[in-house]
Amino acid sequence: MNEIQKITVLGTGVMGPDISLGFAMAGYEVTGVDIEQAILDRAAQKITLNCKQMVEEGMLREEEGLNVRSRITLTLDWEGAVAGADYITEAVPEEMGTKKEVFRRCDELCSEGVVIASNTSSMSITEISSTMKYPQRAVSTHWTIPAHLSPMVEVICGEKTSEATAALVFTLLKKAGKFPVPCKDSPGFIHNYIQFAMVKAAMDLLEHEIASPDDIDTVVKNGFGLRLSSVGPIKFIDLCGLDTILNIQKYMYKMTKNPIYRPSEIIEKNVHRGNLGAKTGRGFYEYTGDEAEKLRILTNRTIIRIKQELKEF
Numbered sequence: 001m002n003e004i005q006k007i008t009v010l011g012t013g014v015m016g017p018d019i020s021l022g023f024a025m026a027g028y029e030v031t032g033v034d035i036e037q038a039i040l041d042r043a044a045q046k047i048t049l050n051c052k053q054m055v056e057e058g059m060l061r062e063e064e065g066l067n068v069r070s071r072i073t074l075t076l077d078w079e080g081a082v083a084g085a086d087y088i089t090e091a092v093p094e095e096m097g098t099k100k101e102v103f104r105r106c107d108e109l110c111s112e113g114v115v116i117a118s119n120t121s122s123m124s125i126t127e128i129s130s131t132m133k134y135p136q137r138a139v140s141t142h143w144t145i146p147a148h149l150s151p152m153v154e155v156i157c158g159e160k161t162s163e164a165t166a167a168l169v170f171t172l173l174k175k176a177g178k179f180p181v182p183c184k185d186s187p188g189f190i191h192n193y194i195q196f197a198m199v200k201a202a203m204d205l206l207e208h209e210i211a212s213p214d215d216i217d218t219v220v221k222n223g224f225g226l227r228l229s230s231v232g233p234i235k236f237i238d239l240c241g242l243d244t245i246l247n248i249q250k251y252m253y254k255m256t257k258n259p260i261y262r263p264s265e266i267i268e269k270n271v272h273r274g275n276l277g278a279k280t281g282r283g284f285y286e287y288t289g290d291e292a293e294k295l296r297i298l299t300n301r302t303i304i305r306i307k308q309e310l311k312e313f
């Protein structure tokens, strides 16, 4: 595999500029490519503004901000940018045909040692790479918005992705200050399997005129949104109590008949065994000693700090 110095990002719409910035912040030379000059111009402006904000917020010194910005070049020269890359990631629209064609063309244009990554939010990398002669170098790296700041990137290997490709991607993302999380090649992976359940629920509330867009956003941002940075959904279930969660599921399913609220077998089994979460010392995690207490302190501290910082609650 090639040593990585030059990275090409295909597509500079919403995600491409921030992914480019993420790599440039780690010292890589990045070329962003799109199919229209007006899109490149908007991308250039967004990258400059994001660099400026990181300087204003004290995350980068002024000189660092300028250096980061100078490492990103934007171009319409698709073939030149692909042929000259040591690593490629695409951020083109979420359409299977478009992604397959991009992977087929990249496969033709670059040498065998170049890894080609997809930023797909939901689609199978096995299918995306099915048009390639060398599918062992295809992988998905799902960055989340805003990509230059969000630390987590999901890494999805297809049926033919080689171990060398996976290892290279984990190393590269760690160098870029991210923490890569391996996920199975399954629709929506972890992030969007969960996030899109919320999207659907929010749209149901709107469609049934149960709440306004602003009230829905306010409840999520100021409710579970605040604690999600310290407690994920599984630990939340443990802290809330599996018996309580089960009762809520039972009632909501009875009233709505919506399958998303059908009581979960895995919760029923645990409740049956007496594993009710932190309050009994065991749920999906084990709570020995003062772990539950430490988690309470961490959750509170996170919320206190976010509230102090944002002052808009």
Ligand SMILES: NC(=O)c1ccc[n+]([C@@H]2O[C@H](COP(=O)([O-])OP(=O)(O)OC[C@H]3O[C@@H](n4cnc5c(N)ncnc54)[C@H](O)[C@@H]3O)[C@@H](O)[C@H]2O)c1
Pocket (backbone or CB within 6 Å): 010, 011, 012, 013, 014, 015, 016, 033, 034, 035, 036, 039, 090, 091, 092, 093, 094, 095, 098, 102, 119, 120, 121, 122, 142, 143, 144, 145
């Ligand atoms: N928008 C998000 O919040 C988000 C978050 C995570 C992942 N993603 C994923 O990232 C990918 C890109 O999403 P987006 O929101 O940036 O889309 P977008 O539509 O904003 O941008 C896609 C860009 O790709 C360009 N493009 C189309 N064909 C191209 C080609 N052959 N070569 C180069 N550029 C081409 C388009 O002109 C456009 O500017 C999708 O797979 C999406 O699911 C999006």
